[in-house]
Amino acid sequence: MKRNTLRAWFQVHRWSSLVCTLFLLLLCVTGLPLIFWHEIAHLTGGEPELPAASANATPVSVDTLVSRALRARPGDVPLFVSWEEDEPRVTYVTTGPRPDASNDEMHVSTFDALTGVAIPAPQFNEGIMWVFYRLHTDLYAGLPGLLFMGLMGMLLVLAVVSGVVLYAPYMRKLPFGVLRGGQRRLAWLDWHNLTGIVTLAWLSVVGLTGVINTLEQPLVGLWQQRHVAQVLQEPPGVAAPRRPAASLQAAIEAAHARHPDAIPSWVGFPGAGYSGSQHYGVFLRGDTPLTARLVTPVFAHATTGKLAGSVTQPVWMQALLLSQPLHFGDYAGLPLKILWALLDLVAIVVLVSGLVLFVRRGSRAQIEARIDARMEMAR
Structure with a gap:
């Protein structure tokens, strides 16, 4: 992958994630008890x-x-x-x-x-x-709130796709699930990558079904x-x-x-x-x-x-x-609901680690240096 293409995907991942992160945190927190509404x-x-x-x-x-x-x-x-x-x-x-x-x-x-x-x-x-339920679906704003949350779901799907594109060159020469010590930012990055790839399929399913639900x-x-x-x-x-x-x-x-x-x-x-x-x-x-x-x-x-x-x-x-x-994982009884809840908690780690990485992003020169380092690792 060319350097300019990787930088473009990096910007897509950063801003699509950043715009929707706070709302996704709200969805994860409110969605957790909703999974067990019946229970x-x-x-x-x-x-x-x-x-x-x-x-x-x-x-x-x-x-x-x-x-x-x-x-x-x-x-x-x-x-x-x-x-x-x-x-x-x-x-x-x-x-x-x-x-x-x-x-x-x-x-x-x-x-x-x-x-x-x-x-x-x-x-x-x-x-x-x-x-x-109201906070999770429409923020007490009716149809405009539903459509807004649907937009956040679309941004989540975009963030997942761009994250996969970035993950491939970054992890090509590293063992799966590696958690390196040293710098705190590097540790947060490893946690972000690991939890993100583990919840990849679940985030995609929840994001797409959430978007469909907002269009009811x-x-x-x-x-x-x-x-x-x-x-x-x-x-x-x-x-x-x-x-x-x-x-x-x-x-x-x-x-x-x-x-x-x-x-x-x-x-x-x-x-x-x-x-x-x-x-x-x-x-x-x-x-x-x-x-x-x-x-x-x-x-x-x-x-x-x-x-x-x-x-x-x-x-x-x-x-x-x-x-x-x-x-909400309401297809196979309590076992699937428990799995949904565990993945929801892991998704919170993904979102929090992403916020930490953004706060500690450093200067533009440092960011471009990290992208260049990823390119070297991918070769």
Whole structure:
């Protein structure tokens, strides 16, 4: 590699890393507890406890559960119904002041599907874990914050690529994992190189999936316009009904009958952002660790109950659905989460060592001398 090319890559690595480092430190610190969100909720009593039910009990109609949630909050409209993946008896009914309510305005009522009893459970948008989540995703800035964090993720990927380009000539004549003594800056450089190359694949995966996740709102909007609108064929400018007339239970059963091998995962009400302004969106999932993340939407008219059809997910929506759990290592249970957490801690070392190297970078002449030394080592 020519000297000028190596210098150019050095500048790319330095400035792409420097611009995003502080935000990446925030992401690593806040992401660590988010990896274990489910486990923390279990240890702190945040998971709903189910009452005893008879062996021959039949599930209560979803319409009944929605009505009970709205009676408790008469000014709200229904937004979503969802089921706990590990325990289908747990049913969540999400309501809000209007169909396009933000996450902070939503309220979740938790029910036992067999008894219809309301289960005391904390709100998902309250507490320290919600603070971590908002800081991790959008810095409490909504869509602009999401897109900004996506830009930081792109800079992370650029820093990883440029770091690999620099690593090859630097380590060509040194044994892998060498940690030399002597100057403090040299020791920090060795730690930076070692931890960086160890977390190379993980940083790339987390960075790319993080960028994809920040594009959720634009991607869902594009999906609505290009795919869902063609199936629903709704007249423009029609407001979503506050209380849909058609039975949601019947819509769920009809959707399940169309895809008997799939499991109802969640339902979006009209106007909530996933099923137009006049339709229910019943989203069904598979029963394997991979297919459980891929959902098939089936739409039913919220007034007549008639099925409007389903939509085949485009590749970019499948990538979005798969990247969300992969970002937090939520695919293979606790062992993968522990691995994700350990790599997160190592990534913090990468970022801190990079900051130390920048602070102790020395003069421009010293930097160019070090680049020249790397060139000599690579020959």
